[in-house]
Structures are given as C-alpha cells and as structure tokens.
Amino acid sequence: MELLRNPMVTHSRIKQHALPPDAYRAIADPTRRAILDRLRSGPAPVNALAVDFSQSRPAISKHLRVLRTAHLVRERRCGRERRYYLEPEPLRDIAAWIEEYRVFWQTNLTSLKQRLENESNNVNRP
Numbered sequence: 001m002e003l004l005r006n007p008m009v010t011h012s013r014i015k016q017h018a019l020p021p022d023a024y025r026a027i028a029d030p031t032r033r034a035i036l037d038r039l040r041s042g043p044a045p046v047n048a049l050a051v052d053f054s055q056s057r058p059a060i061s062k063h064l065r066v067l068r069t070a071h072l073v074r075e076r077r078c079g080r081e082r083r084y085y086l087e088p089e090p091l092r093d094i095a096a097w098i099e100e101y102r103v104f105w106q107t108n109l110t111s112l113k114q115r116l117e118n119e120s121n122n123v124n125r126p
Contacts, residue, residue: 023090026070031055032063039073039086046082 026032050057067073071090075082
C-alpha cells in the first residue's frame with residue numbers, strides 16, 4: 001500500500017518556532033489554560049483567580065509562576081496586590097504552529113477521500 005504524502009509539508013518547510021518549551025508545557029495543563037481563559041476578560045489578582053478553582057491559593061500562585069516564566073502572563077503591582085495580565089503574543093505563535101498541522105491533516109484527509117472514492121468507483125464498475 002502506498003503511503004499518502006502531503007506535498008504541503010516537507011522538511012524544508014518546517015520552521016523552528018522561537019517559543020521556549022515552557023510555553024508548550026504551560027498550556028498543557030488544564031488549570032493553566034483555564035487561568036488564561038479567565039484572564040481574557042481582563043486582569044485579576046491571584047485571590048480573584050483562586051476563587052474559580054478548587055485548588056489552594058498557593059497552588060494557583062505556582063501555576064501563575066509557570067505562566068509568567070513562559071511569558072504568557074505578566075504581573076503588575078497595584079498597591080498591596082499583584083494583578084495578572086494575559087500576554088497573547090506567544091499564543092499567536094502556538095496557534096500558527098497548530099494551524100500548520102490543521103492544513104496537513106486537511107490535505108491528507110482530502111487525499112484519502114479522493115483515493116477511497118476512486119477505488120469505490122473502480123470496484124462498482126462492471
């Protein structure tokens with residue numbers, strides 16, 4: 001059986017993304033993704049973020065530290081509290097990387113569909 005090949009993806013087209021591995025590790029955790037989702041609606045202090053989770057405030061602080069290290073959030077002191085802000089730029093880079101795979105799979109599935117339709121048409125011919 002011949003392997004399906006995608007002409008859109010070759011080794012020469014593979015780009016090295018400038019994101020630190022921490023960004024991918026950061027979004028791999030569902031709690032951190034939920035924190036990022038929450039910060040889309042605006043900045044928030046850690047106590048306000050912790051209310052939305054069953055985890056302790058120190059656990060949420062650890063998640064925020066991972067997100068800060070990955071440059072996905074930034075913190076700013078406002079009086080006695082620290083507010084956390086979403087930094088969306090690294091997420092755009094991740095989305096662009098994922099988009100390349102969407103194109104890859106869409107092309108492969110289209111090719112597979114055409115091949116199966118051709119085989120089906122050849123089988124049904126007298």
